[in-house]
Amino acid sequence: MRLVVVSNRVTMPERGEKVAAGGLAVALRSALEQHGGLWFGWSGAVSSEPAAQLEPVKHGKVSYAVTDLTEAERQSYYLGFANRALWPLMHYRLGLTEFTRADYAGYLGVNRRFARLLIPLLKPDDVIWIHDYHLIPLAAELRRRGVTNRIGYFHHIPWPPAEVFGSLPFSSTLISTMTAYDLIGLQTQNDVANLIGGLVALCGAHRDGNRVRTGQREAVVQAFPIGIDVEGFRKLAQASIRAATQPVRATTAPLGSRKLVIGVDRLDYSKGIVQRLEAFGTFLRNHPEYRGDVGLLQIAPPSRSDVPEYAELDRMSDEVAGRLNAALGEFDWTPIRVVKKAYSRSALAGLYRRAQVGLVTPMRDGMNLVAKEYVAAQNPSNPGVLVLSRFAGAAHQLGEALIVNPFDTHEVAEAIRTALAMPLSERQRRFERLYATISSTDIDWWTSRYLAALSGLDIPSGDIVPP
Numbered sequence: 001m002r003l004v005v006v007s008n009r010v011t012m013p014e015r016g017e018k019v020a021a022g023g024l025a026v027a028l029r030s031a032l033e034q035h036g037g038l039w040f041g042w043s044g045a046v047s048s049e050p051a052a053q054l055e056p057v058k059h060g061k062v063s064y065a066v067t068d069l070t071e072a073e074r075q076s077y078y079l080g081f082a083n084r085a086l087w088p089l090m091h092y093r094l095g096l097t098e099f100t101r102a103d104y105a106g107y108l109g110v111n112r113r114f115a116r117l118l119i120p121l122l123k124p125d126d127v128i129w130i131h132d133y134h135l136i137p138l139a140a141e142l143r144r145r146g147v148t149n150r151i152g153y154f155h156h157i158p159w160p161p162a163e164v165f166g167s168l169p170f171s172s173t174l175i176s177t178m179t180a181y182d183l184i185g186l187q188t189q190n191d192v193a194n195l196i197g198g199l200v201a202l203c204g205a206h207r208d209g210n211r212v213r214t215g216q217r218e219a220v221v222q223a224f225p226i227g228i229d230v231e232g233f234r235k236l237a238q239a240s241i242r243a244a245t246q247p248v249r250a251t252t253a254p255l256g257s258r259k260l261v262i263g264v265d266r267l268d269y270s271k272g273i274v275q276r277l278e279a280f281g282t283f284l285r286n287h288p289e290y291r292g293d294v295g296l297l298q299i300a301p302p303s304r305s306d307v308p309e310y311a312e313l314d315r316m317s318d319e320v321a322g323r324l325n326a327a328l329g330e331f332d333w334t335p336i337r338v339v340k341k342a343y344s345r346s347a348l349a350g351l352y353r354r355a356q357v358g359l360v361t362p363m364r365d366g367m368n369l370v371a372k373e374y375v376a377a378q379n380p381s382n383p384g385v386l387v388l389s390r391f392a393g394a395a396h397q398l399g400e401a402l403i404v405n406p407f408d409t410h411e412v413a414e415a416i417r418t419a420l421a422m423p424l425s426e427r428q429r430r431f432e433r434l435y436a437t438i439s440s441t442d443i444d445w446w447t448s449r450y451l452a453a454l455s456g457l458d459i460p461s462g463d464i465v466p467p
């Protein structure tokens with residue numbers, strides 16, 4: 001079998017584009033190399049007339065086929081429907097959801113164009129693996145044009161209950177395209193239940209266990225919690241501390257023996273960054289004995305800054321950090337540092353290991369890989385403590401973390417204090433269980449389990465009718 005991966009954005013090594021080592025891109029690339037494969041998607045560039053046919057470019061064992069978007073497509077499909085309608089909706093943020101018919105038409109248009117571009121590149125035995133909410137209707141577009149290959153989908157972000165998803169105009173039409181997939185992977189059982197509930201409630205699908213049927217099409221819906229390269233990340237963290245890489249030195253020197261609490265997130269409202277800063281302020285107010293002894297380092301590289309809600313969050317996080325620093329800081333101590341930059345994997349790994357507390361408090365998150373990276377990076381003989389939002393998919397696996405409700409500032413503040421005061425034996429006990437969990441469900445486990453399920457499915461070939 002040859003594997004064909006489709007994702008919104010493709011990073012091409014021959015263009016010198018950086019792929020986050022240890023990340024999803026690396027896992028997918030290694031799966032592609034194992035099976036031989038093709039990676040198809042958006043180049044990240046915009047041009048007025050994208051090519052009507054693609055010539056794949058080979059790099060190692062992987063071929064890449066990428067298309068530009070037009071500026072109108074980038075606006076409607078990517079910034080509009082994907083990031084202003086689907087992203088907030090899937091994260092249960094109805095108040096932030098902006099829907100327009102023009103954006104929806106642009107979204108469907110790009111999915112149609114992707115299908116037209118991909119079909120000439122497909123071989124009969126290819127197994128196709130499509131990623132994420134940008135491309136939900138892609139399988140239906142492929143089926144409509146006669147593609148009978150196995151097609152899987154993985155949804156990286158949460159799937160909300162039918163009552164929430166149903167508020168999206170055309171939600172029934174959009175959700176009904178999902179049964180064009182043979183296998184739908186989600187991060188948690190909760191997401192699985194929500195999607196199946198939505199298919200039943202919004203388009204009258206029939207359900208039998210984790211199989212859902214509409215018309216002639218049947219899809220299997222299953223949870224595949226995504227993992228990280230645990231062993232690789234652990235080694236990176238060790239090496240980073242040993243080499244005392246620059247960011248590690250820089251955080252160690254001015255802090256001296258001070259304790260470090262760390263947050264690492266894309267600057268996104270789903271990550272709860274502003275609420276986290278407030279919680280840290282509350283912790284310092286409620287426990288003044290910690291003032292001067294502990295600092296919060298929040299690393300938050302800007303993302304999607306063309307979307308107004310993100311620009312607002314950028315402003316808000318500066319405002320809140322500035323206000324708390326002014327209210328609580330001393331001439332020789334700044335309680336909160338917000339750094340809006342991306343760092344190398346190695347620098348991040350070292351910083352996680354250097355931090356006594358990992359603060360991962362999204363308001364809602366599909367999985368949250370930072371939680372797993374924080375655990376992987378710890379020193380087993382003196383591990384730090386993970387404080388984790390119950391609304392991150394990771395909380396379904398990582399029950400030994402201090403689980404918090406990120407909407408409750410007081411609760412998060414108290415968890416920071418509990419983490420800082422936790423005795424070594426308890427830290428070790430929790431760490432060992434967390435580490436065992438992330439190791440047994442690492443990124444290789446995830447890709448191989450998903451692909452085994454997709455390729456092992458008993459799918460009726462032949463008359464596959466579009467939903």
Ligand code: ADQ
Nearest residue numbers: 156226264265266299301341342343365366367368369370
């Ligand atoms: P994201 O929303 O991007 O992913 P997350 O899972 O935390 O969230 O992954 C972020 C990645 O970016 C991590 O590997 C992290 O180390 C890295 N990163 C963050 N800040 C960085 C910085 N300043 N410098 C360098 N690297 C940085 C989506 C979903 C998640 C889901 C993943 C994978 O929203 O819920 O876990 O996909 O399925």
